[in-house]
Amino acid sequence: MSTRVRLIELAPGGAGDAEAVDRIMLAAFDPRYGEAWTRSQCIGILAMPGVWLTLARVDEAVVGFALVRAIMDEAELLLIAVDPPARRSGVGAALLRGVIAECEGRGVAKLHLEVRANNPAVALYAAHGFRHAGVRRNYYRGPGGQAFDAHTYARELEIHR
Numbered sequence: 001m002s003t004r005v006r007l008i009e010l011a012p013g014g015a016g017d018a019e020a021v022d023r024i025m026l027a028a029f030d031p032r033y034g035e036a037w038t039r040s041q042c043i044g045i046l047a048m049p050g051v052w053l054t055l056a057r058v059d060e061a062v063v064g065f066a067l068v069r070a071i072m073d074e075a076e077l078l079l080i081a082v083d084p085p086a087r088r089s090g091v092g093a094a095l096l097r098g099v100i101a102e103c104e105g106r107g108v109a110k111l112h113l114e115v116r117a118n119n120p121a122v123a124l125y126a127a128h129g130f131r132h133a134g135v136r137r138n139y140y141r142g143p144g145g146q147a148f149d150a151h152t153y154a155r156e157l158e159i160h161r
């Protein structure tokens with residue numbers, strides 16, 4: 001019996017990757033919660049200072065991405081998403097580790113994120129040292145008008161500069 005290890009490659013992305021990001025966005029986010037961003041929202045934010053995109057590839061195909069915004073020594077993980085067929089094989093964790101390393105290299109001391117109350121991504125964040133910081137009541141609104149709370153998390157980083 002042979003086992004094939006699939007290499008996860010991380011690389012910076014940009015507005016030219018909007019199509020791949022859009023594809024993952026539509027596949028990854030459940031439309032019931034209204035969390036996905038539009039292509040123009042992604043392109044718009046990528047033009048702002050301190051914003052960067054990280055792409056995860058397996059066998060040269062984009063299977064996930066993370067979008068981050070840094071302001072001074074704090075940053076926010078705006079989005080992280082993995083194509084459903086590629087999940088539970090370490091892509092999300094690799095992206096998160098990559099984001100943390102990039103933040104530390106840029107002098108970011110604290111990384112924040114916010115997640116819908118019942119999103120299983122919370123397990124991923126907890127496993128990477130994020131601590132619960134607060135609740136934003138009725139922050140997300142699904143297409144049917146149903147409201148969902150958001151939970152904020154944060155992690156202190158070690159600056160490597």
Ligand SMILES: CC(C)(COP(=O)(O)OP(=O)(O)OC[C@H]1O[C@@H](n2cnc3c(N)ncnc32)[C@H](O)[C@@H]1OP(=O)(O)O)[C@@H](O)C(=O)NCCC(=O)NCCS
Binds near residue numbers: 089091093
């Ligand atoms: C959250 C998400 C990015 C995780 O991606 P992934 O590639 O499946 O994550 P990994 O395989 O690296 O998972 C690492 C660990 O996180 C935890 N985890 C990830 N997804 C989980 C789930 N659905 N349920 C429970 N634990 C989960 C587990 O501890 C997992 O380790 P294990 O597989 O050894 O048990 C992916 O599920 C996704 O794209 N979700 C939709 C988009 C989203 O809601 N993003 C977060 C808000 S922006």
